[in-house]
Amino acid sequence: MNQFVTPNAKTVTAINPATGDVLGEALHTPEDQYASIFQRARQAQKVWAKQSFAQRRTHLVKMRNYIRDHAEELARLVSDSNGKTRMDALITEVLPCQLACDWYGKHAAKVLAPERRGPSSLIWMGKRSEVRHEPLGVVGIISPWNYPLSIPFGEILMGLMAGNAIVLKVAAATPLVGKAIEDIIAAGELPSGLFSHIIGSGGQVSTAMFEHGIDKLFFTGSVPTGKQIMAQAAQTLTPVSLELGGKDPMIVLEDADLERAANGAAWAGYQNAGQSCGGVERIYVHESVYDRFVTLLADRTRALRHGVPNDECDVDIGSMTTANQRLTVEKQLAEALEAGATIVAQSEGPVHGPGHFHAATLVTGIDHGMTLMREETFGPILPVMPFRTEDEAVELANDSPMALTASIWTRDTRYGKKLANRINGGVVAINDHLYTHAMSDVPWGGPGDSGIGRTHGPEGLKEMSKLKVVNWDWLRARRNLWWYPQDKASYAAIRSALYLVAPRTVLDFLRSAIRVLPTMIRKMYF
Template identity: 90%
Template sequence: MNQFVTPNAKTVTAVNPATGDVLGEALQTPEDQYASIFRQARQAQKVWAKQSFAQRRTHLVKMRNYIRDHAGDLARLISDSNGKTRMDALITEVLPCQLACDWYGKHAAKVLAPERRGPSSLLWIGKRSEVRYEPLGVVGIISPWNYPLSIPFGEILMGLMAGNAIVLKVAAATPLVGEAIEDIIAAGELPDGLFSHIIGSGGKVSTAMFQHGIDKLFFTGSVPTGKQLMAQAAETLTPVSLELGGKDPMIVLKDADLERAANGAAWAGYQNAGQSCGGVERIYVDESVYDRFVTLLAERTKILRHGVPNDECSVDVGSMTTANQRLTVEKQLAEAVDSGATIVAQSKGPEHGEGHFHPATLVTGVNHSMTLMREETFGPIMPVMPFRTEDEAIELANDSPMALTASIWTRNTRHGKALADRVKGGVVAINDHLYTHAMSDVPWGGPGESGIGRTHGPEGLKEMTKTKVVNWDWLRAKRNLWWYPQDRESYDAIRQALHLVAPKSTMDFLKSVVRVLPTMIRKMYF
């Protein structure tokens, strides 16, 4: 790990969004050190790539143990930096990171092992291939403030186990969590220069990443910023993996367990003050159970304890992370109410004061003409609509350019799985929502404006590699049939070979063998 410190460097101030208290300062990385960071990363990666998967795993075990031993401190720092509750920080950030150390450490060798492939046709009878997954080189990661530890750390682990060097840029709102990641990596005792954390302007850092030739960029954030980075990456043909927006629907069927559905909606919609790209943003409920569901969810919304997170875990919903995001949420809600929506229930908590608080809010009377139902809200607002038929529910759920996650709630799992085929989404859960981001063994990401590529799971590991095919011929012929000199006899043999691949009958196949083999043997070996 590299830390770059200059006495006169500018600093970034970290503030607790729930209280306004200053948490500390982090030194910005001087821009004149960027070139050195990328140069050292590339040098260190060449050495790291030669280590076996077992050797790389030993470093992850040390990181895992550090996370285990400092779980409480990490949860508190994340909570204070982001505004989420201690429980949210522990269960959605710290625990997934420890689990990720285990899974990637144990499974990377198998996932990224070379794959032997035999001939795909009789025409390639002598050919053999091996598909290899080689390290990319230097991977850039730009991460968000809503999950400042678990999002970048999982990608760091995938990159390291695949044999890459990592250059990380965390969100400006949570710089101290970036420094905590440095501490975790330091506990892993990686080679110098293999991991670096740059603190600075997002635009300047991303530009530096492309200018200094990173081999791939992993970005998590907004759709507009993702599009800007993709355009910037096009100038150098740098591949990107983008995890962007979510406007995730929840469909409640008439046979659903309404108690579970209401409990699940409350958690997946209000958790992290609604600042989860994979959280519930829209709910569609069968009209026959609509009133009952709204009553249940309203009860759960009203009793939520809303306030400043604390070590006693006496708060269910904390503050939002930034003032701008809170204003976005307030604007969407106000527009919906002006257009006829009704606020059914809200949690009670402190006034704004020094914190970026917004109450958990349940809204009915909404429709798809409202911004609240079309654009990502990223806040603790839950709009609910009734539907008459399942076809209507599917149509409403799919009426969005974003398709990160979705959920279907029903007692009939088989029916839920069948409906999942018709719902757009990178993840469609049955009777649950959001939690799969913590599962290291399954991919995360979605189509459309939810992004490009996948992280997590075998798919995420392979995103951290470049594919190479090594091909050879065990027949050891002097020449291939189609090599020079070309003549009519070779041409006719290849024409007959088409019947070997797609014979009209068994007799046609046998005739083709008789016509092709003698020419092949004569032309290739004599």
């Protein structure tokens, strides 16, 4: 079974992807309410923007405390809606939301504070500037089903602290998580209309957002859909931030701690049934330790407890979230096997039945001609390749248009940092993988097909604002040197000013100043 929205449906049905059980239903937002939603958002935003950062923070504290008091309830809902384990839901969804409330509440004022800038040259000695970060207005957020709570909620907080109103659209596969976000926001006691959650088809809602003039759209999802969103946004020149996934490489050098590397690969490759845009999708291991690493990872793979998530937390991997994604994974694996790949190890679990289960699978004998190594798999498959030289490892790692994250495994951290300079990626971790999305203080995103823009950290807060420069002159002159009327004296003064900017010698600078100052004083004050 799978969650879906039909074009004329009045409700969307939420299904537990691990059991097929109906979790509940959520009503579609009537289209005739869209206009009022955006109108109320604009009205509320004007009031909200006048509040200080300290005042905004008090609302985030209330949300943080709600999350703390309802952590198990939220983790269970996310687990049941998405198929991930209770532990996964708690550590990768609920906890990051609480941490985000704290960090953005404390740091937004400093990050978005006006910045004073002095003159960049003697030419502008009377000018002063202030760079301001002003609210965008109404921000649209369209979020995915793989992290249905933490991805949208972090962006909601960034938008609110920057002074914006928020209109949210969550994935059709996890509508009840969207309702849970409504409850968290309600606990924050925001002004009426400042936050709205629209339930409906993705294309319908994105079109409505552009038609009603949102000021920026934050989208997380697939590369093809992201390109469609960007083309749609171009019609109204609406700025977008796109996080579109990754084909993330893991490089294991010959001096790596193989125990840690194998444990890290199992976590970052199989967690959330492999449905993490920042998870390990490709592993490259130095040939001298390749066999040992494969043996260790095979042991970890077979030992995984695969099944229906429960409150006992005795399952390591749950189900995939949608039937379509499971079919994509099965197709990629089948093509690789037909082309000569070999399954080394798999987890045991309920691969038959109503749930969308796919075994955690370790694969060798692969190459870059296979779809498994070129397109995002987004499932619990770990392909491993050996390499001989560092240059070869770098070339293989960079052989993808998606460059969201990567990791390097070595006992020499200094060398790992140096090697990171050669890896194309938004995040390159040393001896770890798949955790920085939970760190509110560092930016998230990557180049190429991984998207445009950044969320999280100071950079994410600034993405939620628009720049304005306020400039003034403290000299209080009657006119500037270059204003009318123009004459040969003012032309000669401007020509001499070039030597103030780039003098050949100190004497050259002084001569230029003597030529410029009399004309400047006469022209500006008399």
